[in-house]
Amino acid sequence: MNINNMLNPKLKINTKIFNDDVEQVPIRKGFGEGLVLAGESNKDIVALCADLTESTQMHFFKDKFPERFIEVGVAEQNLATVASGMAAMGKYPFFSSYAMFSPGRNWEQIRTTLAYNDRKAVIVGSHAGVSVGPDGGTHQAIEDIALMRVLPRMTVLSPCDAIQAKKITLALSANPTLAYLRLAREKTPVITTEDTPLEIGKGQILYRPEGIAHVAIIATGALVANALRAAKDLEEKKHIKVIVVNIHTIKPLDEELIIKVAKEAKAVVTVEEHQIVGGLGGAVAECLAKSAPTPIEFIGVQDQFGQSGTPKELIEHYGMGRDAIEQAVLKLIERKV
Amino acid sequence: MKAIGNYTTRELAMKANDIRESVIKMLLEAGSGHTAGPLGMADVFTALYFDLLKHDPKNPDWPERDRLVLSNGHINPVLYATMAHAGYFPLEELQTLRKFGSRLQGHPHRDFLPMLENSSGPLGSGLSQAVGMAIADRIDNGIANPRYIYALLSDGEHDEGNTWEAIMLAGKEKLRNLIAIVDRNNIQIDGYTEDVMPLNDLAKKWEAFNWHVQEIDGHNIEEIIDALHRAKAVFEKPSAIIARTIPGKGVHEFERKFEWHGKAPNKEEAKMALDELRTLEGKIKSEHK
Numbered sequence: 001m002n003i004n005n006m007l008n009p010k011l012k013i014n015t016k017i018f019n020d021d022v023e024q025v026p027i028r029k030g031f032g033e034g035l036v037l038a039g040e041s042n043k044d045i046v047a048l049c050a051d052l053t054e055s056t057q058m059h060f061f062k063d064k065f066p067e068r069f070i071e072v073g074v075a076e077q078n079l080a081t082v083a084s085g086m087a088a089m090g091k092y093p094f095f096s097s098y099a100m101f102s103p104g105r106n107w108e109q110i111r112t113t114l115a116y117n118d119r120k121a122v123i124v125g126s127h128a129g130v131s132v133g134p135d136g137g138t139h140q141a142i143e144d145i146a147l148m149r150v151l152p153r154m155t156v157l158s159p160c161d162a163i164q165a166k167k168i169t170l171a172l173s174a175n176p177t178l179a180y181l182r183l184a185r186e187k188t189p190v191i192t193t194e195d196t197p198l199e200i201g202k203g204q205i206l207y208r209p210e211g212i213a214h215v216a217i218i219a220t221g222a223l224v225a226n227a228l229r230a231a232k233d234l235e236e237k238k239h240i241k242v243i244v245v246n247i248h249t250i251k252p253l254d255e256e257l258i259i260k261v262a263k264e265a266k267a268v269v270t271v272e273e274h275q276i277v278g279g280l281g282g283a284v285a286e287c288l289a290k291s292a293p294t295p296i297e298f299i300g301v302q303d304q305f306g307q308s309g310t311p312k313e314l315i316e317h318y319g320m321g322r323d324a325i326e327q328a329v330l331k332l333i334e335r336k337v
Numbered sequence: 338m339k340a341i342g343n344y345t346t347r348e349l350a351m352k353a354n355d356i357r358e359s360v361i362k363m364l365l366e367a368g369s370g371h372t373a374g375p376l377g378m379a380d381v382f383t384a385l386y387f388d389l390l391k392h393d394p395k396n397p398d399w400p401e402r403d404r405l406v407l408s409n410g411h412i413n414p415v416l417y418a419t420m421a422h423a424g425y426f427p428l429e430e431l432q433t434l435r436k437f438g439s440r441l442q443g444h445p446h447r448d449f450l451p452m453l454e455n456s457s458g459p460l461g462s463g464l465s466q467a468v469g470m471a472i473a474d475r476i477d478n479g480i481a482n483p484r485y486i487y488a489l490l491s492d493g494e495h496d497e498g499n500t501w502e503a504i505m506l507a508g509k510e511k512l513r514n515l516i517a518i519v520d521r522n523n524i525q526i527d528g529y530t531e532d533v534m535p536l537n538d539l540a541k542k543w544e545a546f547n548w549h550v551q552e553i554d555g556h557n558i559e560e561i562i563d564a565l566h567r568a569k570a571v572f573e574k575p576s577a578i579i580a581r582t583i584p585g586k587g588v589h590e591f592e593r594k595f596e597w598h599g600k601a602p603n604k605e606e607a608k609m610a611l612d613e614l615r616t617l618e619g620k621i622k623s624e625h626k
Contacts, residue, residue: 046473046476067476068476070472070510072502072506073502073505073506075502075505075506077461077462077465077498077499077502078465078468078499078502078503078506081462081465081466081469081499081503082465082466082468082469082472082503082506083469084455084462084465084466084469085406085465085466085467085468085469085470085471085472085473086469086470086472086473087469088404088454088455088466088469088470088473089404089469089470089473089474089477090473090477091473091476093469108459109459109462109465109499112456112457112458112459112462113455113456113462113465113466116446116448116456117447117455117456118447118448118456
C-alpha cells in the first residue's frame with residue numbers, strides 16, 4: 001500500500017509530507033513573502049505594524065516599499081483605526097501584530113471602525129496558538145478565531161502551511177475583503193505545493209482512503225499536519241479509514257463539503273490550536289447540528305490558558321498531538337456503535 | 338459687516354442659530370439623545386460646512402473633497418442638522434432621528450447614510466481614522482496636497498488611550514494635512530472633566546506631542562475661521578484647535594450643565610429652548626445690521 005495514493009491527486013500535495021525530513025517553514029514566512037508579491041501587483045496595498053515588523057514577517061514589504069509601510073509603535077488600537085482611515089481613502093491595508101494583541105486588544109476598534117464601518121483591510125495575527133512556546137500564556141492567542149468569527153463581514157482565514165499563507169495573501173490582494181489572517185510562529189511541515197489550488201471559502205479533502213470512511217477529521221492551521229499523520233497511522237496500524245479535510249477558511253465555512261464528509265463518515269473530529277469554544281469546532285458543530293447531526297469530538301484547548309514550554313510539549317499537554325487525535329478517532333468509533 | 342467666504346458673519350451666526358433650532362426639534366421628536374454637545378458645537382460645524390470645507394452637498398462622493406471625521410458620534414444631531422441645512426438631504430428628514438429604518442441612526446452609521454465619512458460612537462477612535470486618511474492622502478498626493486482632513490473630537494475622549502496613540506503618530510508623521518478640533522466643553526457623562534479625569538492644560542499636552550496648537554473661543558465664528566486658516570498655513574506639523582465651548586450654548590437652562598450631556602428635552606423644555614433661540618435670532622439680526 002502506498003500511503004501517498006491516498007493524498008488527493010487534484011491538490012498536488014507534497015509527496016514528502018509523511019517523511020521525517022519533510023521541509024518545515026513557519027506559516028508566517030509565507031505571508032511575508034506573499035505580501036511583497038501582493039504589493040507588486042496591487043499598488044493600493046499598504047502595511048502597518050505595531051513594533052513587531054520582523055516577527056510578523058512584514059520586514060520584506062517594508063524593505064521593498066518603505067513609502068507604503070507605517071510603523072505605529074506598540075499601539076494596537078491605533079493600528080486598526082489608522083488602517084480604517086487608510087482604507088477610507090482607497091488603500092487596502094494589511095496590519096500585523098501578535099494575534100494576542102491584534103485582534104486580542106483592539107477587538108472593538110476592529111468591530112466599529114472596520115466591520116461596522118464597512119472598510120476592507122486584513123488583520124494579520126501572527127504567533128497564534130500555544131505553539132508560541134516559551135513566552136507563555138500571555139502571548140498564546142487561543143481565542144482569536146472566536147473573536148473574529150463572531151463579527152459580521154469578517155472572513156476568517158487559517159492556512160495550514162507557508163505556501164497556503166502566501167496564496168491566501170495573494171488571493172486577498174486580487175479580491176480585497178475584510179479578513180482575519182491567522183499565522184503561527186513555529187516551523188510547520190509544508191503540506192501543499194506551488195501547484196496546489198486555493199480558493200477562499202473552499203475546504204480541501206487532503207487525504208482519503210479507498211472505500212467508505214469511518215471518521216472525518218476537519219482540521220485547520222498548523223495542526224493539519226498532525227491530523228494527516230494520525231490518519232496515516234490509523235490506516236496502517238488499525239485499518240481505520242479517515243478522511244482529512246483542511247479548512248483554511250473558517251468563515252465563510254464550506255458547509256457543503258463539511259456536510260458531505262459528515263454524511264459519509266457519520267463521525268467527525270475537529271482539530272485546531274484554539275479554544276474548543278467558538279473556533280473551528282464550534283463552527284462545524286453549528287453547521288452539522290443544523291443540517292446533518294453527527295457525533296463530534298473536539299481537539300483543541302479545553303477552556304484553559306497556555307503556559308511556557310516547547311511547542312511540542314505544549315501541543316501534547318493540551319491534547320492536540322497526533323496521539324490525542326488518534327484517541328479521539330477511536331473514541332468516536334466506539335460512540336458510533 | 339465682514340464677509341467670510343460666501344456668507345457674512347451675520348449670515349453664519351443665523352445659520353448656527355437655525356441649526357440649534359433643528360437640534361432641539363429633532364431631539365424632542367426622537368425623545369432621547371444628546372443635547373449639550375450638539376448645541377455647543379453648532380458654531381464650529383457652521384464655520385466648517387458653510388465656509389471652510391471643500392465639499393459639494395449635491396455630490397457627496399466627490400473624490401477631491403476634504404474629509405471630516407466626527408469621532409464623538411453622540412453629537413451627531415449637530416452633524417445631521419448642519420448637513421441638512423447645507424443641502425445634503427431634506428430638513429424634514431431630521432425628524433426621523435433615532436427611529437426605526439431612519440438614515441439618521443442614534444450614532445452615525447455609513448450603512449444607513451453612506452455620505453458620512455465614518456461610522457462612530459465608541460470614543461477615542463476618530464482621530465486615528467483621520468490620521469490614516471491623512472497618511473494615505475500624503476502617499477498618493479504628496480505634502481503639497483491641498484486637501485485637508487478634519488477630525489472633530491471631544492475633551493472627554495482624551496480619557497481614551499487610543500486618542501493619545503493617534504496624537505503621537507500624527508506628531509511623528511508631521512501630518513500637515515490634518516487638523517484636529519477639540520470640543521473643550523469641560524463636561525462628560527459623569528460630571529465635569531476635571532472631576533472625572535483631569536485633563537488640565539490640553540494645549541500644552543498636544544504641543545508636547547509635536548502639534549501646532551491654538552486655543553480659541555468656539556462660539557466666535559470669525560475666530561474659528563481665522564484659526565483654521567492659520568492651521569492650514571502650518572507646514573511642518575499637524576494642527577490642533579482647542580475650541581472652548583459652552584455645553585448647551587444658546588439655551589440658558591442647558592448651558593454648562595453636565596446633566597444635559599446625554600438627555601433630550603421634553604415638550605416644555607424644547608418650547609422654552611426654541612423661544613430663547615428665536616429671541617437670539619432677533620439679537621443676531623440687530624447686532625449685525
